[in-house]
Amino acid sequence: MIQTATMGDSVANAYQAFLAYRNLSYAGRAKLLNHIADALASNANDLIAIAAEETNLNPARLKTELNRTCFQLRSYGEAAAKGLVFDNTIDVGTTGNSQVNIDIRKTVVPIGVVAVFGASNFPFAYSTPGGDTASALAAGCTVVIKPHPAHFKTSLAVAKIMKEVLAQLHLPGSIITHLEDASTEAGIELVKHPLIKAVGFTGSLNGGKALYDIAQQRVQPIPVFAEMGSVNPVFLFPNRLAQSAPKYVGVLAGAITGSVGQFCTQPGIIVGIDSPALEQFKSLLVADLNTIPPAKMLHQGIADSFAKYRQLFLDKTTTELLTKEQYFEHDMAIPTLIEVSAADFINDNSLQHEVFGPVSLLVRCANEQEMVQIAYLMKGQLTTTIVANHLDVEDYKEAIHLIAEVGGRVIWNGVPTGVEVCLSMHHGGDFPATTDSRFTAVGADAIKRWGKIKCYQNFPQELLPPPVQNKNSWQIWRRINNEYSKSDLD
Amino acid sequence: MIQTATMGDSVANAYQAFLAYRNLSYAGRAKLLNHIADALASNANDLIAIAAEETNLNPARLKTELNRTCFQLRSYGEAAAKGLVFDNTIDVGTTGNSQVNIDIRKTVVPIGVVAVFGASNFPFAYSTPGGDTASALAAGCTVVIKPHPAHFKTSLAVAKIMKEVLAQLHLPGSIITHLEDASTEAGIELVKHPLIKAVGFTGSLNGGKALYDIAQQRVQPIPVFAEMGSVNPVFLFPNRLAQSAPKYVGVLAGAITGSVGQFCTQPGIIVGIDSPALEQFKSLLVADLNTIPPAKMLHQGIADSFAKYRQLFLDKTTTELLTKEQYFEHDMAIPTLIEVSAADFINDNSLQHEVFGPVSLLVRCANEQEMVQIAYLMKGQLTTTIVANHLDVEDYKEAIHLIAEVGGRVIWNGVPTGVEVCLSMHHGGDFPATTDSRFTAVGADAIKRWGKIKCYQNFPQELLPPPVQNKNSWQIWRRINNEYSKSDLD
Numbered sequence: 001m002i003q004t005a006t007m008g009d010s011v012a013n014a015y016q017a018f019l020a021y022r023n024l025s026y027a028g029r030a031k032l033l034n035h036i037a038d039a040l041a042s043n044a045n046d047l048i049a050i051a052a053e054e055t056n057l058n059p060a061r062l063k064t065e066l067n068r069t070c071f072q073l074r075s076y077g078e079a080a081a082k083g084l085v086f087d088n089t090i091d092v093g094t095t096g097n098s099q100v101n102i103d104i105r106k107t108v109v110p111i112g113v114v115a116v117f118g119a120s121n122f123p124f125a126y127s128t129p130g131g132d133t134a135s136a137l138a139a140g141c142t143v144v145i146k147p148h149p150a151h152f153k154t155s156l157a158v159a160k161i162m163k164e165v166l167a168q169l170h171l172p173g174s175i176i177t178h179l180e181d182a183s184t185e186a187g188i189e190l191v192k193h194p195l196i197k198a199v200g201f202t203g204s205l206n207g208g209k210a211l212y213d214i215a216q217q218r219v220q221p222i223p224v225f226a227e228m229g230s231v232n233p234v235f236l237f238p239n240r241l242a243q244s245a246p247k248y249v250g251v252l253a254g255a256i257t258g259s260v261g262q263f264c265t266q267p268g269i270i271v272g273i274d275s276p277a278l279e280q281f282k283s284l285l286v287a288d289l290n291t292i293p294p295a296k297m298l299h300q301g302i303a304d305s306f307a308k309y310r311q312l313f314l315d316k317t318t319t320e321l322l323t324k325e326q327y328f329e330h331d332m333a334i335p336t337l338i339e340v341s342a343a344d345f346i347n348d349n350s351l352q353h354e355v356f357g358p359v360s361l362l363v364r365c366a367n368e369q370e371m372v373q374i375a376y377l378m379k380g381q382l383t384t385t386i387v388a389n390h391l392d393v394e395d396y397k398e399a400i401h402l403i404a405e406v407g408g409r410v411i412w413n414g415v416p417t418g419v420e421v422c423l424s425m426h427h428g429g430d431f432p433a434t435t436d437s438r439f440t441a442v443g444a445d446a447i448k449r450w451g452k453i454k455c456y457q458n459f460p461q462e463l464l465p466p467p468v469q470n471k472n473s474w475q476i477w478r479r480i481n482n483e484y485s486k487s488d489l490d
Numbered sequence: 491m492i493q494t495a496t497m498g499d500s501v502a503n504a505y506q507a508f509l510a511y512r513n514l515s516y517a518g519r520a521k522l523l524n525h526i527a528d529a530l531a532s533n534a535n536d537l538i539a540i541a542a543e544e545t546n547l548n549p550a551r552l553k554t555e556l557n558r559t560c561f562q563l564r565s566y567g568e569a570a571a572k573g574l575v576f577d578n579t580i581d582v583g584t585t586g587n588s589q590v591n592i593d594i595r596k597t598v599v600p601i602g603v604v605a606v607f608g609a610s611n612f613p614f615a616y617s618t619p620g621g622d623t624a625s626a627l628a629a630g631c632t633v634v635i636k637p638h639p640a641h642f643k644t645s646l647a648v649a650k651i652m653k654e655v656l657a658q659l660h661l662p663g664s665i666i667t668h669l670e671d672a673s674t675e676a677g678i679e680l681v682k683h684p685l686i687k688a689v690g691f692t693g694s695l696n697g698g699k700a701l702y703d704i705a706q707q708r709v710q711p712i713p714v715f716a717e718m719g720s721v722n723p724v725f726l727f728p729n730r731l732a733q734s735a736p737k738y739v740g741v742l743a744g745a746i747t748g749s750v751g752q753f754c755t756q757p758g759i760i761v762g763i764d765s766p767a768l769e770q771f772k773s774l775l776v777a778d779l780n781t782i783p784p785a786k787m788l789h790q791g792i793a794d795s796f797a798k799y800r801q802l803f804l805d806k807t808t809t810e811l812l813t814k815e816q817y818f819e820h821d822m823a824i825p826t827l828i829e830v831s832a833a834d835f836i837n838d839n840s841l842q843h844e845v846f847g848p849v850s851l852l853v854r855c856a857n858e859q860e861m862v863q864i865a866y867l868m869k870g871q872l873t874t875t876i877v878a879n880h881l882d883v884e885d886y887k888e889a890i891h892l893i894a895e896v897g898g899r900v901i902w903n904g905v906p907t908g909v910e911v912c913l914s915m916h917h918g919g920d921f922p923a924t925t926d927s928r929f930t931a932v933g934a935d936a937i938k939r940w941g942k943i944k945c946y947q948n949f950p951q952e953l954l955p956p957p958v959q960n961k962n963s964w965q966i967w968r969r970i971n972n973e974y975s976k977s978d979l980d
Binding site: 067068071072075078079082084087089090091095096097098102104105106111212213216220221223380390393400401404408409410411412413414418420421422423424425426428430431432435436437438439440445448449451452453454455456457458459460462463477479482483484 | 558579918941
């Protein structure tokens, strides 16, 4: 009962803060995001130390993540301030259907208080100060953060810094609310709260889909943007493989095992066509993976799940373990490559299960037709990677074309890990990779998830919001009479 | 069983057509839309005659609607061809977070086969050739249309014309599929079909919410854009009313009773502050409405519902009928104005029920605080109308500001009926007005509902889709390194 009161108060306060914060200019929101980035950067050493202790991730990796988080905060604010993500649109004159003079102006207003769920594998970039928070604040929303229990101290330390920034800027403290209760039950209560208007989540399919269902069953359904991971198939074509297998193996092994394989873009399935080049690639990759020692996972639940599903894969009569078997502590994971034929993979849907950790399936195809069949059998994916050269484009043109259709992002000769933060990025994909393939979770377009449309017809100038007044005082990109422009309207 | 086979075949064919149609250029899609508009215009007299017979709507009204429908088809194609609605985005160089040279390009690809549900009240503009079809085709999707049973012949005639256009242009016939079965069961089966990837619906809250729930309970949930109506409150301020009540009454009476009140933007609630001006307005409006005779509704189900809910309103002890009581045939509706005090309205949620037809509630407020309270008590609305002049802006500044927050579109000194077709239009609103306030059903941005994002990393030029190749051969607006541009990339 006390919990209920606390939750209710927290969200009510976040809503009160929303009523003020939503009126801040794009530039004002960008200023807040820049100041948060500055404050996080100033406290980097302390934050990284706390996170390293809680997550078992190494400090170098956490430093890269924190830098990325700061860049995210800054770049989302900047994109918003330039008018690159909001559809501010003005039609005046006879541009409509009824051949009379019209004056209609459309802007994007923040959707309300957003619930942000921290992700276990990115204590910064997808958690408390992460992409959901940055994009929601850039959209003019306030946030209520449900911290991930696996890095609660990190989350609390970050929230404290963000709150201090709010105070320095004389902004309401409840623009950013950090729940004390990191339990699943608190998360469910949060999603059910009538004043919560949207949800951002990164995590497991079970967790994301459960929140999605709860949100859809509310009296007023709300959008849930849940990014729930995928197995990120990599398709290897023979000519490229023959050309550069040794070089590629090192990069791929890094993608399989980096951060103990705990990335939603970890390449969990590698698909190749039987050939001497594939044989060479395989032995090189196995040798490389065998040099990488077992490592501690984020938390015991993930380690248990890794061990369980790895064993399920190995227990199948259709699979063969390629990497060396060795003892590993119960909170650790070992790099694992498992081989299966395309025919067996195609017949066994359970092999598409995402095993969070440093394990990949090597699927051997007899021909390109099997490769294409695998691409099409795969559930919604965040990414697909195509490893090919110009000879492959000639030899396997149709297969490459068809495989490129799978996944929200397609990578040419690279690895799926390392999600660049830029406007052109798409971090999303068909269900079950995400709950809505029309939106991205990374890049400034992530802001679009938290805005709803508002349109003004024949309004007096002084009552219009600044982005759609005649004078373009915010110096933003707008659509005026069906063209993009930064001009004032006469 | 036969039905099931037919439905399965229809959707499978629509999917096959999709695999071809999605590759058509924006200009190619615009050409199709223009040809459909031409063909509908050429057959206008025949189509209007069939529709008038089926819907009881008068030919002049249907002609306006058909013109609007043709404009919609053309303008959506044009907006798509200019790149005004798709986020084609290119980042090259060091614009991302990792300070290395990147080459990432993002485009919007059609989501798949779209299910379109015809609406009873707009046999053209929101049905078979309507906004959902036009926007889905502009997005590169194919459509399967579930016709509304109340105007099946009109729908069939339109579909026949659209099919002929496809044949003339040598495009696959299944780009547009018209179901023979107009039943509710067929609609449900359609939404459940795995190859259907999105749904457009305009109609009742019950119908739209039921389809939404079905779609969310699928193994793969899909977006449902359901526009389910609202009561479109009109707020009258004293100074403006004193200035122009007689002139406004005529316009408002037309909005209440036009097309027998069967518009989703019909003003069902009129809110005023007690004053001599309101008294004058009231007697003028009653006199005007009393001159308008009963008229036939779209179909018997709507007429029955009108009679039932009108009576429920009149049976309340809190309401008073202002217009004259008169006998009306069981398939007809009569213009009806009912008075209620703000206090009673606030205490009785059931008075917010949308009665589809020419009935409005006049809600009398003691002061502006009651007006604001009513605005905030209202469920999600498509529109809000504010009738005020500069004196009202001075006298009631805060109230006007607060009331303007309600509804997807806010109209200044006008009426909510007459939804202009232009890029700046928003036809949408919070639930239950629609299922997703982030999208519009009218205006070219309606196209955005049917696109998902696809991103290419380090792809060879020749394998990229034309919208994101270096050369801007389609001459579209794109975002290149965080600015809008129509330039080629070097």
